[in-house]
Amino acid sequence: MTPESFAFLAGLVKSRSGLILTPDKGYMLETRLVPLLRREGLPTLDALALRLRAPSAEALAEAVTEALTTNESSFFRDGKPFEHLRRALPALARARPPGAPLRIWSAACSTGQEAYSIAMILAELAPALGGQRAEILGTDIAQEVLARAREGCFTQFEVQRGLPVQLLVRHFTQEEGRWRIAPALRAMVRFERRNLLSDLRPLGSFDVIFCRNVLIYFDPPTKARVMAALAAQLAPDGVLYLGGAETVLGLTDCLVAVPGERGAYERPRPTAMAG
Ligand SMILES: C[S@@+](CC[C@H](N)C(=O)[O-])C[C@H]1O[C@@H](n2cnc3c(N)ncnc32)[C@H](O)[C@@H]1O
Numbered sequence: 370m371t372p373e374s375f376a377f378l379a380g381l382v383k384s385r386s387g388l389i390l391t392p393d394k395g396y397m398l399e400t401r402l403v404p405l406l407r408r409e410g411l412p413t414l415d416a417l418a419l420r421l422r423a424p425s426a427e428a429l430a431e432a433v434t435e436a437l438t439t440n441e442s443s444f445f446r447d448g449k450p451f452e453h454l455r456r457a458l459p460a461l462a463r464a465r466p467p468g469a470p471l472r473i474w475s476a477a478c479s480t481g482q483e484a485y486s487i488a489m490i491l492a493e494l495a496p497a498l499g500g501q502r503a504e505i506l507g508t509d510i511a512q513e514v515l516a517r518a519r520e521g522c523f524t525q526f527e528v529q530r531g532l533p534v535q536l537l538v539r540h541f542t543q544e545e546g547r548w549r550i551a552p553a554l555r556a557m558v559r560f561e562r563r564n565l566l567s568d569l570r571p572l573g574s575f576d577v578i579f580c581r582n583v584l585i586y587f588d589p590p591t592k593a594r595v596m597a598a599l600a601a602q603l604a605p606d607g608v609l610y611l612g613g614a615e616t617v618l619g620l621t622d623c624l625v626a627v628p629g630e631r632g633a634y635e636r637p638r639p640t641a642m643a644g
Contacts, residue, residue: 370395374418378433381421385434386510387566387587387595401436435511439586442479444532445486446581450610450632454487454577457608457633458494461576462501464606470502474575476565476599477583478507481518481558482527487579488554489536506572508563518560521550566591569598576604581632582612589620596621600636609634 378398379390390398402414409429411417421430445451462471473491475484484507491503509515528537528548541548563572565583578599584592592615600623603609609624610632611617617624617634627633 370398370414370418374415377418377421378414381430382434382437383588385430385566386438386564387591388434388437389586389588390437398437402433405432405436435513438511438514440479440511440514441582442482443530444482444528444536446483446531447613447632448531449630450579450581451486451490453608453627453630453633454610455490455494457577458490459497461606461608462498465501465576467501470504471498471577472573472575473503473505473577474572474579474602475505475507476563476578476580478509478518478560478579479511479514480523480527481507481514481521481560482523482531483507483579483581484518484558484560485521485550485554486531487577488550488557489540491557492540492554503557505558506575507558507560508572509560510562510564512562515560515562518558521555522547523550524548565595565598569602572602574604574607575602576607578603578607578609581610581615584615585612593620597623600624603636605636607635 375392375395382388382390398414402417406417411420420426465471473487475487478484484505487505507518524547537548540551540554580599584595596617599609608627611634613632624634625637627635
């Protein structure tokens with residue numbers, strides 16, 4: 370691939386998704402785009418870059434962007450945020466008027482393990498939440514992972530990563546060698562396509578936002594912009610979880626770390642005026 374083709378593809382993916390492709394990612398481009406090249410009958414990445422310059426290449430540009438996303442996920446990934454959520458939810462539920470559902474957003478949800486982990490916690494905590502309803506929204510830029518998330522079916526390998534066996538037995542049934550999430554949990558989650566770079570305001574306000582292991586792929590200005598946009602959708606007493614390698618430090622003042630809780634952030638509380 371010529372440096373011009375690489376720069377063109379990297380520019381296209383960054384403008385559409387925020388994902389940064391550094392020149393050392395040439396190999397990744399090759400491996401991830403081979404199936405797409407075959408499907409399109411294109412011989413090389415240079416030919417792909419050329420095709421993408423055509424005005425009618427919208428669907429192809431979308432497919433290229435999606436193919437270059439990293440969709441790695443697992444149940445209860447990193448543990449800590451889910452432990453914190455378990456402790457935080459009862460107080461959040463008490464602070465809401467009866468009948469106002471708790472709103473939880475798994476932004477960049479990939480194949481749905483994060484959203485379903487949250488659903489399992491909500492099911493477990495139901496008595497402590499005093500009958501407060503909850504809704505979970507899972508969003509991602511990639512259609513293919515969203516289709517898998519909606520299906521709610523996981524391989525043996527996937528359920529072995531992070532899902533305690535008691536929860537597997539309680540909430541999943543085996544079906545043709547895979548594990549299907551229980552309908553009651555499936556019904557708690559809605560999945561929809563949403564680019565984190567788009568206007569997030571139509572989604573409304575959330576009590577809890579998980580936005581984990583996606584900002585690492587963005588450059589600092591894009592991270593800062595997305596964090597500010599997420600903070601704007603977070604309830605004043607809500608909590609936002611980032612991935613283990615992600616931080617708000619030096620990027621935004623709209624969020625501050627929850628003291629002593631790794632990966633948990635909140636909106637800065639207004640300081641009391643002296644006098
Ligand atoms: C590594 S997965 C993280 C999944 C899950 N949050 C976790 O921590 O296990 C990153 C996800 O971010 C999605 N993604 C990348 N860029 C995005 C964007 N601009 N808007 C929304 N989702 C995006 C990818 O499609 C991918 O599914």
